[in-house]
Amino acid sequence: METAKSSHIKLFIPGPVEVSEKTFRAFCTPMVGHRGTSFQDLYASIQSGLQKLLYTRNPVFLSTSSAWGVMEAAIRNLVRPGRKLLCCLCGAFSDKWFDVAVSNGLAAEKVQVEWGRPILPEMIEAKLKSGGFDAVTFIHNETSTGVMSPLADVAAVVRQFPETLLIVDSVSSMSGVKIEADALGLDVLLAGTQKAFALPPGLTVFAVSPRAMERAKTVPNRGYYFDFIEFLKNHEKNMTPSTPSIAHVFALRSKLEEIFAEGLDRRFERHLTMARMTRAWAKERGFEMFPKAGFESVTLSCVANARKVDVAAWIKRLKERHGCIIDGGYGKLKGITFRIAHMGDETPETIRQLLGWLDDTLDKK
Numbered sequence: 546m547e548t549a550k551s552s553h554i555k556l557f558i559p560g561p562v563e564v565s566e567k568t569f570r571a572f573c574t575p576m577v578g579h580r581g582t583s584f585q586d587l588y589a590s591i592q593s594g595l596q597k598l599l600y601t602r603n604p605v606f607l608s609t610s611s612a613w614g615v616m617e618a619a620i621r622n623l624v625r626p627g628r629k630l631l632c633c634l635c636g637a638f639s640d641k642w643f644d645v646a647v648s649n650g651l652a653a654e655k656v657q658v659e660w661g662r663p664i665l666p667e668m669i670e671a672k673l674k675s676g677g678f679d680a681v682t683f684i685h686n687e688t689s690t691g692v693m694s695p696l697a698d699v700a701a702v703v704r705q706f707p708e709t710l711l712i713v714d715s716v717s718s719m720s721g722v723k724i725e726a727d728a729l730g731l732d733v734l735l736a737g738t739q740k741a742f743a744l745p746p747g748l749t750v751f752a753v754s755p756r757a758m759e760r761a762k763t764v765p766n767r768g769y770y771f772d773f774i775e776f777l778k779n780h781e782k783n784m785t786p787s788t789p790s791i792a793h794v795f796a797l798r799s800k801l802e803e804i805f806a807e808g809l810d811r812r813f814e815r816h817l818t819m820a821r822m823t824r825a826w827a828k829e830r831g832f833e834m835f836p837k838a839g840f841e842s843v844t845l846s847c848v849a850n851a852r853k854v855d856v857a858a859w860i861k862r863l864k865e866r867h868g869c870i871i872d873g874g875y876g877k878l879k880g881i882t883f884r885i886a887h888m889g890d891e892t893p894e895t896i897r898q899l900l901g902w903l904d905d906t907l908d909k910k
């Protein structure tokens with residue numbers, strides 16, 4: 546353990562992020578059976594916290610899968626045969642959601658913008674007016690480009706179409722940014738735990754509206770593992786359909802205690818402070834933000850490499866000298882951008898330290 550720890554490279558990449566000792570201790574709580582009262586009590590004990598965090602009265606389900614499991618589940622549960630799905634594409638994850646829809650045999654159409662640009666409500670409105678859409682997939686915080694699209698405005702537009710459900714991926718923003726699921730009328734709101742929650746990867750939390758539940762009942766071939774109706778039936782008994790990653794649920798309970806000890810508003814404010822510090826640092830050093838101005842993510846900064854530094858070599862020096870890493874750019878943005886995650890347990894102090902280390906390793910010394 547000591548050796549493993551001393552050689553550990555701290556993660557400032559946008560997922561998985563660094564997991565605290567405290568969280569790991571909770572993760573290693575002795576096991577309980579998933580059909581007994583210990584688990585039911587555990588499940589029940591985190592429900593109100595999750596609902597408070599998501600500003601919802603809807604059940605918040607726990608899926609033992611990465612986020613993609615529930616991203617695929619949502620479109621399979623909510624789109625009826627002969628009806629269409631509208632996918633909003635603005636980066637690697639949202640682009641792939643369209644491919645996943647097609648591979649599930651769904652009639653998917655797209656609203657697509659260049660990487661670095663946000664999805665705007667008018668684009669969606671124009672498409673939905675043509676009719677026939679059962680659902681929209683929308684990524685709040687496109688982690689590959691660091692763009693945060695305007696969720697509230699998009700939700701307001703989708704809500705004008707009563708047949709169309711809104712599926713929101715907030716994988717890298719949930720718990721770092723205020724998202725009022727019920728006030729916005731979101732039908733599915735999902736996130737994996739390895740990003741802003743700072744838990745290990747492997748669990749996804751998702752809230753589902755009653756309207757979406759009603760829809761799911763009318764959709765055939767939902768399968769079993771990701772069937773929303775199965776989740777609801779088990780939820781009523783404070784259980785999950787199959788054996789969950791119980792360790793994650795212990796860790797999530799511990800994390801929710803921390804979140805409410807800090808206070809939601811303070812937590813959101815902390816993320817905003819870290820984002821502002823990072824953006825200011827990038828500009829002062831002659832870089833630029835990759836996202837269109839006004840749409841920069843609050844939980845990670847995707848920085849355009851305007852100075853044309855050798856990003857890979859920089860990160861290598863950072864790793865060797867300071868034992869941590871940032872991300873060198875996603876897919877086709879590799880080297881053209883770099884990404885700094887400032888979510889989860891990071892604080893203005895740890896980010897200030899990181900920015901100092903980035904300065905120290907920026908040029909060959």
Ligand SMILES: *Cc1c(COP(=O)(O)O)cnc(C)c1O
Nearest residue numbers: 611612613638686688716717737
């Ligand atoms: C990381 C990420 C995903 C994929 O999560 P997995 O845990 O790999 O399934 C999906 N969407 C967004 C926005 C992400 O950041």
